[in-house]
Amino acid sequence: MEGTLDFINAFLKWLLEFDIAVLVAAASVIGAGFAMIAGIGPGIGQGFAAGKGAEAVGTNPTKGRQVTVVMLLGAAVAETSGIFALVVALILLFANPLIGAEVAALVVIASVIGAGLSMIAGIGPGIGQGFAAGKSAETVSVRPEHHGNIVKVMLLGQAVGQTTGIYALVISLLLLFANPLL
Amino acid sequence: MIDGESLISAASAIGAGLAMIAGIGAGIGQGFAAGKGAEAVGRQPEAQGDIIRTMLLGAAVAETTGIYALVVALLLLFANPLL
Amino acid sequence: MIDGESLISAASAIGAGLAMIAGIGAGIGQGFAAGKGAEAVGRQPEAQGDIIRTMLLGAAVAETTGIYALVVALLLLFANPLL
Amino acid sequence: MIDGESLISAASAIGAGLAMIAGIGAGIGQGFAAGKGAEAVGRQPEAQGDIIRTMLLGAAVAETTGIYALVVALLLLFANPLL
Amino acid sequence: MIDGESLISAASAIGAGLAMIAGIGAGIGQGFAAGKGAEAVGRQPEAQGDIIRTMLLGAAVAETTGIYALVVALLLLFANPLL
Amino acid sequence: MIDGESLISAASAIGAGLAMIAGIGAGIGQGFAAGKGAEAVGRQPEAQGDIIRTMLLGAAVAETTGIYALVVALLLLFANPLL
Amino acid sequence: MIDGESLISAASAIGAGLAMIAGIGAGIGQGFAAGKGAEAVGRQPEAQGDIIRTMLLGAAVAETTGIYALVVALLLLFANPLL
Amino acid sequence: MIDGESLISAASAIGAGLAMIAGIGAGIGQGFAAGKGAEAVGRQPEAQGDIIRTMLLGAAVAETTGIYALVVALLLLFANPLL
Amino acid sequence: MIDGESLISAASAIGAGLAMIAGIGAGIGQGFAAGKGAEAVGRQPEAQGDIIRTMLLGAAVAETTGIYALVVALLLLFANPLL
Amino acid sequence: MIDGESLISAASAIGAGLAMIAGIGAGIGQGFAAGKGAEAVGRQPEAQGDIIRTMLLGAAVAETTGIYALVVALLLLFANPLL
Ligand code: NA
Ligand code: NA
Ligand code: NA
Ligand code: NA
Ligand code: NA
Ligand code: NA
Ligand code: NA
Ligand code: NA
Ligand code: NA
Ligand code: NA
Numbered sequence: 001m002e003g004t005l006d007f008i009n010a011f012l013k014w015l016l017e018f019d020i021a022v023l024v025a026a027a028s029v030i031g032a033g034f035a036m037i038a039g040i041g042p043g044i045g046q047g048f049a050a051g052k053g054a055e056a057v058g059t060n061p062t063k064g065r066q067v068t069v070v071m072l073l074g075a076a077v078a079e080t081s082g083i084f085a086l087v088v089a090l091i092l093l094f095a096n097p098l099i100g101a102e103v104a105a106l107v108v109i110a111s112v113i114g115a116g117l118s119m120i121a122g123i124g125p126g127i128g129q130g131f132a133a134g135k136s137a138e139t140v141s142v143r144p145e146h147h148g149n150i151v152k153v154m155l156l157g158q159a160v161g162q163t164t165g166i167y168a169l170v171i172s173l174l175l176l177f178a179n180p181l182l
Numbered sequence: 183m184i185d186g187e188s189l190i191s192a193a194s195a196i197g198a199g200l201a202m203i204a205g206i207g208a209g210i211g212q213g214f215a216a217g218k219g220a221e222a223v224g225r226q227p228e229a230q231g232d233i234i235r236t237m238l239l240g241a242a243v244a245e246t247t248g249i250y251a252l253v254v255a256l257l258l259l260f261a262n263p264l265l
Numbered sequence: 266m267i268d269g270e271s272l273i274s275a276a277s278a279i280g281a282g283l284a285m286i287a288g289i290g291a292g293i294g295q296g297f298a299a300g301k302g303a304e305a306v307g308r309q310p311e312a313q314g315d316i317i318r319t320m321l322l323g324a325a326v327a328e329t330t331g332i333y334a335l336v337v338a339l340l341l342l343f344a345n346p347l348l
Numbered sequence: 349m350i351d352g353e354s355l356i357s358a359a360s361a362i363g364a365g366l367a368m369i370a371g372i373g374a375g376i377g378q379g380f381a382a383g384k385g386a387e388a389v390g391r392q393p394e395a396q397g398d399i400i401r402t403m404l405l406g407a408a409v410a411e412t413t414g415i416y417a418l419v420v421a422l423l424l425l426f427a428n429p430l431l
Numbered sequence: 432m433i434d435g436e437s438l439i440s441a442a443s444a445i446g447a448g449l450a451m452i453a454g455i456g457a458g459i460g461q462g463f464a465a466g467k468g469a470e471a472v473g474r475q476p477e478a479q480g481d482i483i484r485t486m487l488l489g490a491a492v493a494e495t496t497g498i499y500a501l502v503v504a505l506l507l508l509f510a511n512p513l514l
Numbered sequence: 515m516i517d518g519e520s521l522i523s524a525a526s527a528i529g530a531g532l533a534m535i536a537g538i539g540a541g542i543g544q545g546f547a548a549g550k551g552a553e554a555v556g557r558q559p560e561a562q563g564d565i566i567r568t569m570l571l572g573a574a575v576a577e578t579t580g581i582y583a584l585v586v587a588l589l590l591l592f593a594n595p596l597l
Numbered sequence: 598m599i600d601g602e603s604l605i606s607a608a609s610a611i612g613a614g615l616a617m618i619a620g621i622g623a624g625i626g627q628g629f630a631a632g633k634g635a636e637a638v639g640r641q642p643e644a645q646g647d648i649i650r651t652m653l654l655g656a657a658v659a660e661t662t663g664i665y666a667l668v669v670a671l672l673l674l675f676a677n678p679l680l
Numbered sequence: 681m682i683d684g685e686s687l688i689s690a691a692s693a694i695g696a697g698l699a700m701i702a703g704i705g706a707g708i709g710q711g712f713a714a715g716k717g718a719e720a721v722g723r724q725p726e727a728q729g730d731i732i733r734t735m736l737l738g739a740a741v742a743e744t745t746g747i748y749a750l751v752v753a754l755l756l757l758f759a760n761p762l763l
Numbered sequence: 764m765i766d767g768e769s770l771i772s773a774a775s776a777i778g779a780g781l782a783m784i785a786g787i788g789a790g791i792g793q794g795f796a797a798g799k800g801a802e803a804v805g806r807q808p809e810a811q812g813d814i815i816r817t818m819l820l821g822a823a824v825a826e827t828t829g830i831y832a833l834v835v836a837l838l839l840l841f842a843n844p845l846l
Numbered sequence: 847m848i849d850g851e852s853l854i855s856a857a858s859a860i861g862a863g864l865a866m867i868a869g870i871g872a873g874i875g876q877g878f879a880a881g882k883g884a885e886a887v888g889r890q891p892e893a894q895g896d897i898i899r900t901m902l903l904g905a906a907v908a909e910t911t912g913i914y915a916l917v918v919a920l921l922l923l924f925a926n927p928l929l
Contacts, residue, residue, distance in 0.1 A: 381493075552648045
């Protein structure tokens, strides 16, 4: 009787009647879904680079090749957080270190969901690095003679813009592989 | 009674839906490229070929994370390694 | 009593709704293309054909992730492999 | 007692609400087109017809993912294949 | 005790709230149009009529997905087909 | 004991909060209009009246989805048809 | 023991928090207006009065949906019609 | 056993966290103002005083919804009317 | 069995995480300021001191809502008034 | 068995994940700075040193809220005051 009135304990009791492997699997697929959301970032950023690249190629068709290379180089960097997210999702699905662990079920399911949520941070570097790629491609079309400096500053700035994506990856990997809460 | 497989399947349906949200990015980015491409073609119609090639190349790059998300969603639905 | 199939169906309804959110992207992106296309046509009415063709080509590319999401949602509703 | 059908119906109401969020995209995108269209008409009033036609064509393309979402929501409410 | 109808009603209240979030889109988009319209009127006051007409036409188009969402929310509240 | 009415009321409180999020749109959009309006007035002070009128007309249009959301929230709180 | 009133109060606390998220809009929009206002004042210091008046008028309009959200949150906390 | 007061307190902690998200707005908006202010000062150093005053006035206006959210969060934590 | 204090602590951990999301705003805004500052310094290196001072002053203003969120999160973790 | 400590640990794992989402901001903002920095260096190579210094100074400021979030996440994981 009391259990039905305290719906939180009742729900947790129902949940923990499942086998722990089942709970981890169910939470892992949701965590993988969250992680993939990071893909918004590279999509926006690389699309920006594509637009600025197309514009720059039109402005200076003789430097089309050089502009396209800068756009693609910058866009490749912007892909990073999409790849990180995919890797975390694939780990959750195919190489989940927490499946089979004989530990507190609640903590494990929350950890795999937390690992997925953390990866969403990758949206930021994806957008920002793509912006840098687009502006660099544009600038190279106007000042092809400064190609080297432009790319150097782009890569430096992109590296700075990556850090919060790295922090998120670290937290995610900690939750999966070196979880201090377990 | 709900068995373990059903719980994982239910969670997979939600995970697949969440993953698809990634498609927001390519939609915005490629649309931006379409707009800048159209603008550039209006300004330099003689460079139309180069402009469209660059736009499509860049848009192909911007598609990848949308594809990753689709692959993960289809895995969850059709080849779920956890089921 | 709630059985496993009902739970999967319920989660599929939510998953389908989540997937559709991807459509935000194409809406923003293609609208941007529409705006830049209109601007370009105002500036170079003689290039109208090329501008609109480029805009529509780019917009078609930007539609894909919205379509992927629709496909996943319809799968969840009508041909659910998890059920 | 809650039965399976009620759970699916409840989840469908939430799924329908989630799907409608897709409408953010067309709202932003078409509003952008409206703004660029108004600007272009101010600059080249003589090209008003072409500008508005392009704006509306592009906006129609940008509407589609909002319509997909509406269709999924109405399916969940009125012709729910999961029930 | 909670029965099935109550659960559906509760989910419908949340679904209605979620649907309204779509209104973000028209708010941003139409506000953009307002800003560009004001700018254009400042530059070409003699074209004020054409500018405002184009702005309002575009804004009307941008309103639709906000209306779809309102309709779905009102359906969930007042004519809920799931109840 | 939690009865059905309490559950619906609780969900309505959350639904009302969710609906208000729509206000993000008008806030961004009208703020954009304010910025463009201020810029335009600085450039063409003699057109101040026309600029502000256009800005306010456009901003009124951008307010609507925020009002829809407020109406849905107030309905959920004060005239809840689900209760 | 959790009774119905407690559940509604708990949901109201969450609903109030959700509603406040609407404030993102005015924050972005009015900040945009601040930036454009500062730019305009730098360019035409002699029009400073008109620029700031327009900026503040537009910002007041952009504040409304943030106020609506605050009102709904305060209703949920201090004059909750659902309790 | 979880009692009603604990449930309300728990929900209040989450509600306070949600409310703070509103701060995104002022952060973006005021940062935009900072950027435009720095740009304007670089162009017209002689108008520095007017530029910074306008930037700060506009930024103060943009802060308000962040403050509203902080007030709601502190109410939920320290003077919770629902407890 | 879970008691009330544990539930409040658990919700506080989630509330603290949610509050930190506010930091998105300052990150975007201050990054914008950094970009405009770098651009301005490139154009008017002789005004570098004034540009950087304005950029930092504006960025300090943009930091506040991120600090509010941090304070709320630390309160929830270290000086939780709900416990 | 469900104990309180497990629930708090579980919520802390989710709270840590949520907090990291703040990193979106610095990623966007610093990327913007990178783009403007590269542009400025390409246009005024003679001011490269000043441009890069300003860009990095601004980017360091934009990093802070991402660091706050990291600190809160690490606290939740390694020095959880709620446990
Ligand atoms: Na960084
Ligand atoms: Na990509
Ligand atoms: Na696409
Ligand atoms: Na479309
Ligand atoms: Na529309
Ligand atoms: Na409207
Ligand atoms: Na308003
Ligand atoms: Na304000
Ligand atoms: Na601030
Ligand atoms: Na900062």
